[in-house]
Amino acid sequence: MEKIPVFVLSGFLGSGKTTLLKRLLQTCEEKGVTPAVLMNEIGKTDMDGEIILEKNKQQIMEKLLDGCICCSKKSEVADSITKLLQNQPDVIFIELTGVANPEEVVDSLTEPELIDYLYLEKVITVLDGENVLEYNSIFESVRELVRTTRRQIEVADLLIVNKVDLISESHREKVKKVIKKQNTVSPVYFTSYSEVDSDLLLGDVKVIKNKLSLHEKKHAHAHHEHKHHHNHNHEHKHDHNHEHKDNRSYSRINTITLDFSQQMKPTKVDKFLKKWRPNLLRAKGYIPLKDGCYLLQHVMKRTYLEPSEHMGRHYLVMIGIDLNTDEVEREWAKLNV
Numbered sequence: 326m327e328k329i330p331v332f333v334l335s336g337f338l339g340s341g342k343t344t345l346l347k348r349l350l351q352t353c354e355e356k357g358v359t360p361a362v363l364m365n366e367i368g369k370t371d372m373d374g375e376i377i378l379e380k381n382k383q384q385i386m387e388k389l390l391d392g393c394i395c396c397s398k399k400s401e402v403a404d405s406i407t408k409l410l411q412n413q414p415d416v417i418f419i420e421l422t423g424v425a426n427p428e429e430v431v432d433s434l435t436e437p438e439l440i441d442y443l444y445l446e447k448v449i450t451v452l453d454g455e456n457v458l459e460y461n462s463i464f465e466s467v468r469e470l471v472r473t474t475r476r477q478i479e480v481a482d483l484l485i486v487n488k489v490d491l492i493s494e495s496h497r498e499k500v501k502k503v504i505k506k507q508n509t510v511s512p513v514y515f516t517s518y519s520e521v522d523s524d525l526l527l528g529d530v531k532v533i534k535n536k537l538s539l540h541e542k543k544h545a546h547a548h549h550e551h552k553h554h555h556n557h558n559h560e561h562k563h564d565h566n567h568e569h570k571d572n573r574s575y576s577r578i579n580t581i582t583l584d585f586s587q588q589m590k591p592t593k594v595d596k597f598l599k600k601w602r603p604n605l606l607r608a609k610g611y612i613p614l615k616d617g618c619y620l621l622q623h624v625m626k627r628t629y630l631e632p633s634e635h636m637g638r639h640y641l642v643m644i645g646i647d648l649n650t651d652e653v654e655r656e657w658a659k660l661n662v
């Protein structure tokens with residue numbers, strides 16, 4: 326039996342994972358390959374899912390909301406993937422939340438009901454070239470985040486340093502040096518808007534499948550064992566603790582969803598978001614401007630706006646560390662009177 330390759334897309338909040346996923350899906354379409362997607366988002370609202378579906382309403386997709394794969398029960402992840410398998414995809418992409426450790430999902434893929442049907446092809450980690458070097462100092466007080474961002478680099482099979490349009494050549498070299506220290510083996514690509522030759526990442530999925538039938542299951546098992554061993558060497562204690570935690574108590578990372586009662590000027594939204602620095606890590610939303618609906622993306626210091634065809638409700642999701650929900654909601658209400 327041919328196994329289905331799984332690509333795990335990891336990387337911190339706002340690094341460019343969804344941008345990469347859109348490209349990969351496009352490549353699949355061009356190649357006539359059928360992809361399936363598992364999106365995992367913290368917070369109750371699934372923004373990335375909507376962004377992907379906006380382009381292709383037929384997309385085979387499952388979503389795990391309001392929890393991260395690390396903390397969700399393994400059976401939940403397995404159930405979602407089982408549903409995807411019913412559509413007989415050629416390839417599966419799993420986009421992790423920005424705060425997930427990739428290794429946890431790898432564990433789920435080896436659940437008994439899945440192991441015979443799929444294998445982990447690659448963990449691809451996307452890094453925000455502009456901010457990655459600052460993570461250690463920004464998250465100094467949140468060791469869990471420092472550890473997660475490190476793990477995302479360490480366990481990657483392939484690293485994409487994205488947003489090079491925003492950094493200098495020398496900054497780029499510095500980033501490369503730091504990454505190479507943490508992961509000496511995996512190739513590193515530098516990109517803008519996650520534009521990497523998809524063939525490099527995917528190869529020809531159909532060819533991969535043919536090769537697989539020659540290799541049989543060996544490759545999949547070897548790959549997994551290597552990772553498993555590697556991971557547990559480092560963080561056995563952490564993983565163990567983690568398994569017993571409830572989703573909500575996972576970390577100091579919290580999300581707040583805000584609604585709009587009226588149109589709002591982008592400068593007003595931007596000013597509001599800036600207020601919550603440095604606790605605010607990321608914000609996204611569909612916001613009502615004078616000339617229609619816009620997709621807003623806020624990453625560290627920057628706010629991006631692009632016109633959207635989104636027809637549903639308008640909202641803004643904030644993801645932060647120890648964001649004071651009451652205070653944020655109070656301040657938001659003042660803007661929305």
Ligand SMILES: Nc1nc2c(ncn2[C@@H]2O[C@H](COP(=O)(O)OP(=O)(O)OP(=O)(O)O)[C@@H](O)[C@H]2O)c(=O)[nH]1
Binds near residue numbers: 338345518607
């Ligand atoms: N300047 C610049 N912006 C980029 C680049 N890549 C992505 N962006 C923008 O950065 C924002 C976040 O990109 P996403 O692809 O949504 O990032 P993500 O990793 O999926 O974010 P999360 O879902 O929060 O984890 C979007 O507004 C992108 O258009 C890049 O190379 N350069």
